[in-house]
Amino acid sequence: MGDYDKGLELLRLLGGVEDPAVLALFESVQATDFGAEAVAFVYGGVYQRPGLSLEQRQLVTVAALEALGYAEAQLAFHRAGVENVGGDVDRVDEATRRLMAIATYTAKGAVAPELADLLREARAAGEFRAAVEAILHLSVYVGFPAALNALGVARTLTSDEHRERA
Numbered sequence: 001m002g003d004y005d006k007g008l009e010l011l012r013l014l015g016g017v018e019d020p021a022v023l024a025l026f027e028s029v030q031a032t033d034f035g036a037e038a039v040a041f042v043y044g045g046v047y048q049r050p051g052l053s054l055e056q057r058q059l060v061t062v063a064a065l066e067a068l069g070y071a072e073a074q075l076a077f078h079r080a081g082v083e084n085v086g087g088d089v090d091r092v093d094e095a096t097r098r099l100m101a102i103a104t105y106t107a108k109g110a111v112a113p114e115l116a117d118l119l120r121e122a123r124a125a126g127e128f129r130a131a132v133e134a135i136l137h138l139s140v141y142v143g144f145p146a147a148l149n150a151l152g153v154a155r156t157l158t159s160d161e162h163r164e165r166a
Contacts, residue, residue: 007047046137046139049133055082063107065078068141101118107138132154
């Protein structure tokens with residue numbers, strides 16, 4: 001199964017519908033090729049990466065979209081997606097709550113002191129790789145520059161860790 005087929009299958013699961021509205025949107029503006037590439041990359045690629053569960057990916061997406069404050073249709077889609085994969089936005093464990101906070105600060109442009117504190121907590125809890133994966137996941141929702149800024153904060157922590165070991 002190719003990335004587009006995997007992505008379409010996942011998009012259908014998240015949306016709970018056979019014909020995802022986003023594909024109709026791309027078609028309506030004669031950009032079906034871009035829509036197919038987006039489905040393949042985002043849902044057939046990014047979402048398929050190891051390191052986070054599908055529920056965690058949905059929850060960090062919801063947290064980031066809430067922080068952005070202007071993506072209401074996407075927020076509604078992903079909130080429903082949480083439920084469609086068996087999750088509950090109001091009932092999350094501490095690790096996922098931390099990932100959601102990381103998502104919020106990533107969406108806000110990687111507010112460095114707060115994000116650094118959360119990444120340190122994740123590292124201390126053995127969840128640093130999941131935190132980095134959450135940031136990578138968010139690049140398609142909050143923008144590549146915001147994700148790169150957050151990764152820069154994460155890099156300073158790994159640099160600090162290497163210096164502490166030396």
